[in-house]
Amino acid sequence: MFSHIIAPVLNGVVAVSGENKLGVLTYHRIGASYNQNFMDEHLFEQQLIWLKRYFNPVSLAEGLVLQQQGKLPKRAVAITIDDGYLDSYTKIFPLLKKHKITATFFISTSGLKSGFLWDELISSTILTLAVNVSELSFDGDKYPLTTYNQRLSCSKLIIEKVKYCSLQERERLIKLLLKQIGQPELCHQFLDEEQIITLHQAGMGIGAHTVNHPILACEDNATAKAEMLKSKRQLEDIIGKPVDFIAYPNGKKNIDFNEKHQELAKECGFKAAFSSDWGCINKSDDPFYFKRFTPWDATEAKFSLRLALNFSGLYTRLFN
Ligand SMILES: [Zn+2]
Structure with missing residues (x-):
């Protein structure tokens, strides 16, 4: 318009x-989900339309x-x-x-x-724990798990903790976590x-x-x-x-x-x-x-302008 x-x-x-x-x-x-890697389906399609319109x-x-x-x-x-x-x-x-x-x-x-990558394994496992699980002790820290937001924040903190470990250490920590809270039954979410x-x-x-x-x-x-x-x-x-x-x-x-x-x-x-x-x-x-x-924007003008600014190199000079 x-x-x-x-x-x-x-x-x-x-x-x-x-x-x-x-x-x-x-x-x-x-899809609608709990981390920033997810984009709303409607917005994704909208961005495709804007890409075709202006780029x-x-x-x-x-x-x-x-x-x-x-x-x-x-x-x-x-x-x-x-x-x-x-x-x-x-x-x-x-x-x-x-x-x-x-x-x-x-x-x-x-x-x-496996049907998912390591971070999805951690978040899905924590978010789908039985409602009566109210706390998790893991690798020296305690995490409350009563509310959904507490579970979300717990999974984010554990993912951050594990992310910059070597594969070997990551595997050890995930095993330790699953030993404590049980092996989840997760559906195959991968190609x-x-x-x-x-x-x-x-x-x-x-x-x-x-x-x-x-x-x-x-x-x-x-x-x-x-x-x-x-x-x-x-x-x-x-x-x-x-x-x-x-x-x-x-x-x-x-x-x-x-x-x-x-x-x-x-x-x-x-x-x-x-x-x-x-x-x-x-x-x-x-x-x-x-x-x-x-660009992450949900409006046509902002999305297109931010992407155009990226072409000019101005964007990274101004905001990075
Ligand atoms: Zn990746």
Whole structure:
């Protein structure tokens, strides 16, 4: 409805920033839930509509090739979806098809078998504890569990505690937790092989996101490389095609990964690796440290303007 006002403003902002830039947006999960990784389904669809109205959605692979050839359309954007949860297939995929947009799905392959990743295991377990469980003592701390909000805050605090541990230590702590509160019966919430094949055959990109979603910087180099390479091979076996891209778990440079992991990703045979640091991709950027950015706004003008500002580089200079 505001397109006659928004379009010229966006054109102006993007014109200042120069051409041949690719904006890569990151999403995780769709649905009403308890953490910031979830986006409301209606808002997701709305954002797809705004992306089509004011920007030029391209697939990630196509966008990177066009950029090297200097042929990217203005305001080119590519969509990426991290982790590999089931709503990638049941909610996101139908909306992408409906709006004829191609996205790339970065999948942590341990979820294929277990049905969820480690943080979902912790939060689902705590949130679904029997109502008479009123307190949890864990690793030297006590957490009240009487209300839903207390349970939510407990699961967040434990996830934060476990997140920056090595895989080995993480596993030890989760075992300790489950020993105390019992092994939950959680339903399978992750993509399966057939769904990955269907996504791939529909033209969607399939990318790696390690096996166990570790903080790479908390692992030794051999483990970090094995995490990246094994997820690549597993996904290649499923789709029968090379998997060229990886997204670093958590993805903040010098916190979650560093230069060494960029080298390791290259050694694994990836062509590009994506962080979660804010920015857009320029032709001369290091392909093993590509930046992404997702505006979170629920209004057309704010969403579009924030994304346009990201292209100009102004956004990260002003707010990062
Ligand atoms: Zn992730």
